[in-house]
Amino acid sequence: xxxxxxxxxxxxxxxxxxxxxxxxxxAVAVVAIDxxxxxxxxxxxxxxVIMITGIGCYGSILLIKRSRLEYELSIVSGExxxxxxxxxxxxxxxxxxxxxxxxxxxxxxxxEVEVKEKLAKENNHKVLPCFNxxxxxxxxxxxxxxxxxxxxxxxxxPDERIKKEMASRNPEAKRVFGL
Numbered sequence: 001x002x003x004x005x006x007x008x009x010x011x012x013x014x015x016x017x018x019x020x021x022x023x024x025x026x027a028v029a030v031v032a033i034d035x036x037x038x039x040x041x042x043x044x045x046x047x048x049v050i051m052i053t054g055i056g057c058y059g060s061i062l063l064i065k066r067s068r069l070e071y072e073l074s075i076v077s078g079e080x081x082x083x084x085x086x087x088x089x090x091x092x093x094x095x096x097x098x099x100x101x102x103x104x105x106x107x108x109x110x111x112e113v114e115v116k117e118k119l120a121k122e123n124n125h126k127v128l129p130c131f132n133x134x135x136x137x138x139x140x141x142x143x144x145x146x147x148x149x150x151x152x153x154x155x156x157x158p159d160e161r162i163k164k165e166m167a168s169r170n171p172e173a174k175r176v177f178g179l
Contacts, residue, residue: 095148138156
């Protein structure tokens with residue numbers, strides 16, 4: 001039975017492992033710049049030190065906020081839309097596609113994402129890693145974005161409602177999800 005209502009799910013994304021590195025680099029740069037400015041300019045240097053430190057702190061806060069990423073999966077009348085939500089406030093539609101057109105369903109491993117990301121540029125694909133570190137089962141499939149015109153390699157950790165909705169519209173998904 002197909003449900004023409006709205007089915008939604010939210011998935012916290014994997015943590016970006018580079019954010020702490022960037023914050024450390026910002027801190028080191030701020031300390032180095034502050035030291036040079038203070039040593040060379042003394043009184044005016046104090047004001048510049050305060051200003052540079054403030055800019056560094058603001059930049060670090062922006063990086064931390066930008067790193068809070070979730071994916072929203074919504075299905076309406078057989079069309080799945082995947083959106084990014086950053087810092088629980090900023091939303092951007094990444095892609096939408098008809099579930100019947102998705103193909104290549106299989107169970108995947110997190111390590112496959114890196115391989116696909118490397119190949120994606122060569123194949124003019126985009127990779128969507130819609131799962132996080134706690135994900136127990138990761139599924140893979142490909143779909144062409146309706147508005148985007150690009151093939152997406154999608155790694156996903158759907159909840160049971162999304163699985164059932166996808167399985168009701170795509171026999172390949174039904175076989176892989178075991179429904």
